Amino acid sequence: MELTDNPDGLAAVVTARNLALHRKLGAERHRLRQLSEADAHVRDELGSGVLSSETAAALRLAQLPTSRLSSSLQREIQAGRWSLDDTRRTTSPSPELSAAFSETSAMWQQALATATAALDSSASETALLLDEHEHDFTRMTGGEQQVMSSFALPHKTYVGAARTGKSTAVPRWLGLLEVLPEKPWGRLPWTDLSDRNLVFLPDEQNLYYWDAVSAVQSIVADQMSRSAPNGLKITWVDGMHQGQSAGVFLRLAENGPRVLDGQVWTEPSSIEAALRRVANRVGQIQQSCLKDELPDLDSYNDRPGVPVEAHHVVVVTGYPHGFQQASATLLQQISEQSYRTGVSVLVVMHPMMASIAPTAGSAVSYYATMEDGAIPKSAPEWCTFSVLPRGEPVVGRAGQPHARVFPHEENVAVWMPYSPRNLEKADQEAILLGYVRASAQLVATGLSPRELAVRNLDPEERTTALRKAMLMWLHEQSGRADGPRWEEFLTSDAVHVTGTTFTADEIGRQAKYFHEQGLVFGAPGSESPMPVLTPTGEDLSMRKDVNAADFAALSGTRPGDTYNTIFRDSVTVSQVTVGRDNTVTQHQHAAAGFEELATAMRHVSELLPRIGLSAPDAEDAAEHVSDVIAETTAAEPDPGRIRRALRGLRTFLQPVADQAVSGVGEGAHELAKEALGHLQQFVS
Amino acid sequence: MPLFRRDQPQAASPPPPPQLPDNTDSPFLNVLSRELNAVLPKEKIVEIRSQLTATREAAPEQDRLRAFLALDWLTHAWLGRWCAVLARDEQFAAALPSLPPIRDLHTAGQTGDLVHILRHNEITAADHLAQNYRDDNFYDMATVSAARQASSSAPAKAAGSAFADAAASTLLDECLAARADRALSAVRTLSFMYCLDEVWKHMTTWAAGPGSFDVKKLNINNLAPAAAWYALQPVTGQLLDDAARLYLDLHRMR
Numbered sequence: 001m002e003l004t005d006n007p008d009g010l011a012a013v014v015t016a017r018n019l020a021l022h023r024k025l026g027a028e029r030h031r032l033r034q035l036s037e038a039d040a041h042v043r044d045e046l047g048s049g050v051l052s053s054e055t056a057a058a059l060r061l062a063q064l065p066t067s068r069l070s071s072s073l074q075r076e077i078q079a080g081r082w083s084l085d086d087t088r089r090t091t092s093p094s095p096e097l098s099a100a101f102s103e104t105s106a107m108w109q110q111a112l113a114t115a116t117a118a119l120d121s122s123a124s125e126t127a128l129l130l131d132e133h134e135h136d137f138t139r140m141t142g143g144e145q146q147v148m149s150s151f152a153l154p155h156k157t158y159v160g161a162a163r164t165g166k167s168t169a170v171p172r173w174l175g176l177l178e179v180l181p182e183k184p185w186g187r188l189p190w191t192d193l194s195d196r197n198l199v200f201l202p203d204e205q206n207l208y209y210w211d212a213v214s215a216v217q218s219i220v221a222d223q224m225s226r227s228a229p230n231g232l233k234i235t236w237v238d239g240m241h242q243g244q245s246a247g248v249f250l251r252l253a254e255n256g257p258r259v260l261d262g263q264v265w266t267e268p269s270s271i272e273a274a275l276r277r278v279a280n281r282v283g284q285i286q287q288s289c290l291k292d293e294l295p296d297l298d299s300y301n302d303r304p305g306v307p308v309e310a311h312h313v314v315v316v317t318g319y320p321h322g323f324q325q326a327s328a329t330l331l332q333q334i335s336e337q338s339y340r341t342g343v344s345v346l347v348v349m350h351p352m353m354a355s356i357a358p359t360a361g362s363a364v365s366y367y368a369t370m371e372d373g374a375i376p377k378s379a380p381e382w383c384t385f386s387v388l389p390r391g392e393p394v395v396g397r398a399g400q401p402h403a404r405v406f407p408h409e410e411n412v413a414v415w416m417p418y419s420p421r422n423l424e425k426a427d428q429e430a431i432l433l434g435y436v437r438a439s440a441q442l443v444a445t446g447l448s449p450r451e452l453a454v455r456n457l458d459p460e461e462r463t464t465a466l467r468k469a470m471l472m473w474l475h476e477q478s479g480r481a482d483g484p485r486w487e488e489f490l491t492s493d494a495v496h497v498t499g500t501t502f503t504a505d506e507i508g509r510q511a512k513y514f515h516e517q518g519l520v521f522g523a524p525g526s527e528s529p530m531p532v533l534t535p536t537g538e539d540l541s542m543r544k545d546v547n548a549a550d551f552a553a554l555s556g557t558r559p560g561d562t563y564n565t566i567f568r569d570s571v572t573v574s575q576v577t578v579g580r581d582n583t584v585t586q587h588q589h590a591a592a593g594f595e596e597l598a599t600a601m602r603h604v605s606e607l608l609p610r611i612g613l614s615a616p617d618a619e620d621a622a623e624h625v626s627d628v629i630a631e632t633t634a635a636e637p638d639p640g641r642i643r644r645a646l647r648g649l650r651t652f653l654q655p656v657a658d659q660a661v662s663g664v665g666e667g668a669h670e671l672a673k674e675a676l677g678h679l680q681q682f683v684s
Numbered sequence: 685m686p687l688f689r690r691d692q693p694q695a696a697s698p699p700p701p702p703q704l705p706d707n708t709d710s711p712f713l714n715v716l717s718r719e720l721n722a723v724l725p726k727e728k729i730v731e732i733r734s735q736l737t738a739t740r741e742a743a744p745e746q747d748r749l750r751a752f753l754a755l756d757w758l759t760h761a762w763l764g765r766w767c768a769v770l771a772r773d774e775q776f777a778a779a780l781p782s783l784p785p786i787r788d789l790h791t792a793g794q795t796g797d798l799v800h801i802l803r804h805n806e807i808t809a810a811d812h813l814a815q816n817y818r819d820d821n822f823y824d825m826a827t828v829s830a831a832r833q834a835s836s837s838a839p840a841k842a843a844g845s846a847f848a849d850a851a852a853s854t855l856l857d858e859c860l861a862a863r864a865d866r867a868l869s870a871v872r873t874l875s876f877m878y879c880l881d882e883v884w885k886h887m888t889t890w891a892a893g894p895g896s897f898d899v900k901k902l903n904i905n906n907l908a909p910a911a912a913w914y915a916l917q918p919v920t921g922q923l924l925d926d927a928a929r930l931y932l933d934l935h936r937m938r
Contacts, residue, residue: 051860052860052865052866053796053800053860053861053862053863053864053865053866056857056860056861057796057860057861060861066857070856070857073852073856074852074853074854074856077715077849077852077853077856078711078714078715078853080715080718083845083848083849084845084848084849084852084859084864084865084868085839085840085844085845085848085849085865085868086865086869087836087837087839087840087872088840088845
């Protein structure tokens, strides 16, 4: 693809050309200025028969041939009639020398006139050369030959509903770059794939703080307008104005708390906790999704049959207000790792931080370059360049925001005028509402109701989806030291993201099917053998395009190892045992009077895996849940045992709810609170 | 008739002053000799002459080399010595040795860029003069006049003009690129500032001495120029010795 086929490439090419033309023009202008400044002095000296080093330098700059004058002067010096020491020149120049001076003076005036004409010509030529790009520019911003898809152009309503299913890269409209401000057509869209970090540096003179906040709001709204339902998460930090910077996005706290990670974070401790959740998610995406195989999140999401991971926007306003060293370090780490993981960091610095990026002039008058900055003395002690968030600096200059462009085949970036999109509040609300509504209708995967209906009704589709999910889940668990259990699959994200609900009976049947088809075997001789993929199963689990026909093609059974597992279905608390005879049975409803506790424990058992406790804690917590359930289904439940188990369970949940432990999963704080809520009436 | 007539003695024509030879095959040496003859003491010329050997036919390449060496000495050693001794522009004197020797137009231009910096002294001197010396004050003007007189001829009396002209007679473009003319005027300015300070030390003594103002004026008008020139003599003496040695070296070049 040609560089000029996309806005970024075109901006780089035209900026480089503009710089080159202006450098040439600047050199000519500078030369003419020097000649003009020297003109009076040169004429005076040449007219008086004097040649000082300043005049000689001007003659060299004008590239005049001075051999005749030099020869004449040398002869005069040898004859003792001329000297470099101006106090010793007493005699008038000889006729030959006078003629040489006159000739040089005439050439000087001619050279000055030629340089003036050349500069005018170069200026006209520069304008004409830049006009060659008009067609390319207009193709980027509209018209019949529009290059960018209409989907990528700015919208005032939510248009991402069409992007159900896979969440590929989301184009994001950051604003307009004024690459050639003197041309009426000289603007280009500044876009990205929702993967760029921006750091606004308002100075309250050329770029106002609230204008920068407004630009960030518009960028987030723009990304949201194209995001697939549930394809965008937002973490908003405002330690300076108590959440005011979030504008209409504050409504997400009520209407879409999952989108906004609960609320806008304003206090130092909650800011750190929120950023730690983002950092954990970044780590999980890198370790679980990207590994060392995929370049970025969009590549992962493009793979068939994998759960879709949402993009994430982290907005920070008023930095470093509300930040401490730990939270600043977290933000810096997130910003460094954001590119691969679909996380975009948008920062609006406090105006005092403008000193970290002072600008200077460039070859083109309306471009700027960046100079070395300094951390303001009023910044916190921990605030050094090493902990600042990484991103594209947007700075104020000449009364306007300026954004960075790397000119093609040049090493030094330039900043050029940038017009952020200023989306009206009503439009932001419309986008927000559309996104929340669309997301509310969908499961976490973003599957449409139609797709869900098909999957729920079509037995083949449904069974294939379940088998694929089970195989993939088992493949992902292969590295676990404690070995996987099918009961964990039931409560895992893997079953959740298939977009439908499966009963324990279905899972049991498929577990049996895998065993019979030689895709899975357990450890022989063990009382509770763990399911392990056979080489055939391993191969199948890694295939992207496995379908019903692939499963049908499998033949033969592999009777052999027996395995036991326990499931809890999603309707009532019952136990499903896959016994040694490979039969699945459900039994043991809750005892009378313990139905509510049984239901609560079902909810808690669903929440536990999502809280992200450490492996030993998760195992102990699950054991407590199993103990309670065992008692609720016993003929004579033991209240003491139930009480002890519940208290034991609470010791794992309470620290997470209080945010007293680190390293737990995304949203763990809220999930733990929810789980404790279920237990509340049963624990004194 | 007198018995013994005393013959009227014939007026003996004085012997011609010793001169450095200025009619050789080398235009460079001819210019240099002619100008040094005007500034070197007679005894120094005699000393040089005693060490001169006959020159062979000079090749233009040899004169060019001589001219480069002369220009290099002028802008590095000669100018550097003035800056160092007059205790002004020590930074300039320190930066000079880092410059490459002048061997072509490019290296001459590099030296010229540094020499050009000395122009700021002219502005400084003008400001200093305007702020500290009043036109209507005799003592002030006597000091300025003496300093100007001494500094005006300092470049020539220290052999700088001789080497500048000799080099320019062969390498005019390189000399102008190295701003040899500015080197001379820079020394003029530096020595002027130096002379102002040195003469003023005596001026306060003279002004406070006994006698009428008219007598003081007479004395000061005689003494001040001598004091100014006396202040510069240590530098010019050294430089003339150096110039003599360099002349001999250039003369001996084959």
